[in-house]
Amino acid sequence: MADDYYQTLEINKNATDADIKKAYRRLALKFHPKSSKEAGSTERFSQLGEAYEVLSDPRKKATYDKFGLEGLKGGIPPEFGRGGAWSSKYAYHGDPEKTFKQFFGGDNPFAVDFYTNDVPLQFGGLQSVVVKTQDPPIERDLHLSLDDLFLGCTKKIKISRRVMNEGGYTSSIKDKILSIDVNPGWKEGTRIVFSKEGDQGPNSIPADIVFIVRQKSHPLFERQDDDLIYKTQISLEMALTGFSVNVPTIDGRLLNIPINDIVHPRYSKVVPGEGMPLFQDPSQRGDLIIHFDIQFPEKLSVDRKHLIKKALK
Structure with missing residues (x-):
């Protein structure tokens, strides 16, 4: 591992969080073993992962900036440390692929848009760009009485949808209540759109949920x-x-x-x-x-x- 994380990411110590992310994105894509044929790319890819993990974490970065690599990995000297997270020793988990996936999201990071300096990255000499697309809208009928459409009302609808858990590797089913304020005068066919409230996935944009007004018959x-x-x-x-x-x-x-x-x-x-x-x-x-x-x-x-x-x- 290089002694200077900033040098590894080719940035200076005044780099912002956005600069750190931009540098990691560019270099990780360049030196990823699947995309690079340069000698030593695997080692460089691992160095990039460790550098990004430290510099993107405010506490680790502060410790590294003040005490250097020795203080980060060996723990803050006793005269400075007061226990807790600031004085704990740091060790990289050693899995740069995990860092890479966490940064880009999903089980298959190569199924997202990859651009280096606004130019699509090339793998194996062939240009490969997979656009992250939105799932088709999910349409459901909303049956309303003529009284509802005359007077106006509020409808609460419970939906169950798949959401990604923290980390982006697993998902779970969670319920959510959607509130629809029915305005007086709405007509048959009125569409109410809840943007991106469909199932979440690692490599797709959640679908819009669309409710379509259907008017019930009235006795009079x-x-x-x-x-x-x-x-x-x-x-x-x-x-x-x-x-x-x-x-x-x-x-x-x-x-x-x-x-x-x-x-x-x-x-x-x-x-x-x-x-x-x-x-x-x-x-x-x-x-x-x-x-x-x-x-x-x-x-x-x-x-x-x-x-x-x-x-x-």
């Missing part, structure tokens, strides 16, 4: 864009003579709508501003549209037919 209303459709049955007498219809609203009111027109089979009553809230401006609303199902009598006596004919002349 049908939705048509921002309008609400309400259907009610009336008699032929009501259709011809006029009446009032009571419509209970989703927000708990009761509308009394007078119908003074002749209600024919294609007739509908439009009540402005009593439909769904507009997503862009919930203070504004679509319309309530009332459709009528006219119930005709199955039979009429001769006398009734005569009276109707007389009334309609």
Whole structure:
């Protein structure tokens, strides 16, 4: 092992943490046994691993800067040491490949982007660059009632996903609660994206989790864009003579709508501003549209037919 860690990494003692990482990245890739054919590359690769492990650790670096290699590996002299981590002896674990994998992440460090001075590293004379890609989105339906979409609400959804443990070599399954604030006026097909909340892996970017709004059916209303459709049955007498219809609203009111027109089979009553809230401006609303199902009598006596004919002349 070279006596000067800074010289090993080809940096000076004023190097920042970013400088140390940049130097190790460049030299470790250059002298890795899989990529270098230079004599002594294996030994140099090991030296780089030890130098980086010391200089990237604030306590080890401080001890090395003040007491040198002897103080780092032999322990701080008694007149300076007070026990604890600062006076403990340091010994490199001797596995530069472990240091390399911890730095780049994953069981296969060569399955990540490798660049030396912005130039893709070449292995065995062939250019090899593997781009770290993101997994495809995970799409799930989010079933909401018309009341939820009218009033707005908050939905809590528990997901289980694989996360990498500290060190990046193993993973475990952990639960997480995702919170969705449903805004008044959301429509069927609205997409809610949770970025990179999918399974983690050593050589991939976690997938986005996407929830897609699916509207449940409602016992009273049908939705048509921002309008609400309400259907009610009336008699032929009501259709011809006029009446009032009571419509209970989703927000708990009761509308009394007078119908003074002749209600024919294609007739509908439009009540402005009593439909769904507009997503862009919930203070504004679509319309309530009332459709009528006219119930005709199955039979009429001769006398009734005569009276109707007389009334309609």
